[in-house]
Amino acid sequence: MQQIRALLFIAQMYVMFVVIGLGYVPYAIFSRHGARAACKAFSRYVFWSMEWMIGLKAQVRGEVPQGEVLIAAKHQSFLDIMMIFTALPSAKFIMKRDILWTPIIGFYAKRLDCVPVERGKRGAAIAKMVADVEAGRANAGQLIIYSQGTRVAPGVKAPYKVGTGVLYEQLGQPCVPVAINVGVFWPRKGLWRKPGVAVVEFLPPIAPGMDRDAFMELLEASVEGKSDALMREAGFDVAD
Secondary structure (H helix, E strand, O other): OHHHHHHHHHHHHHHHHHHHHHHOHHHHHHOHHHHHHHHHHHHHHHHHHHHHHHOEEEEEEOOOOOOOEEEEEOOOOHHHHHHHHHHOOOEEEEEEHHHHHOOOHHHHHHHOOOEEEOOOOHHHHHHHHHHHHHHOOOOOOEEEEEOOOOOOOOOOOOOOOOHHHHHHHHHOOOEEEEEEOHHHOOOOOOOOOOOEEEEEEEOOOEOOOOOHHHHHHHHHHHHHHHHHHHHHHOOOOOOO
16 A cells, blocks of 8 residues: 555656646746745645655754855755755755756756766866856855765765865865765655655754865764664664
């Protein structure tokens, strides 16, 4: 029965994605606020529908930053994107360049000044990312980077990319780590959705000015340690 509910939830979610995405286009064309409103409207619809359709509740913990900061988050599924974005007042993402060509999503990514990065060309990608971030700094807000560079399933280890450290040095802003457990309930692949409480937690900020290597070590320890704790809280067996 849970699998049938999950399939129905996914089907109606994508219908509403098209309805809300296209419905907000006229507003979003002329206003960045309109683009942000569209993305938050869809996300909140998803949170509402998943709670009563599949028994999955979205919960945000910790102090949500309001000013200009770098957000360094763990990434497990599409759900954590929506939860982090909706919690923040003025968020934009470092993202794969390919997403710009995705129908509807690409349009909104451009309107929100998200920063595209081409995978597979590490040096050039980092230089381009830093330049694009610098060029867009007039639009204040919270810049979100997924430090492992991709979705990572619960229990799987993946290295933290140097790009987060470069941005931390470049921006001279506090960095707010974000831990999650959402992949336990909404996996990176497949159609299964489990009931429970999906948590995104904003952790204490890391002040600017640290040595890059020390910063990366602290960031990884903070995010991985808290994410493991949240996943254990959700009943997932995290190997030590």
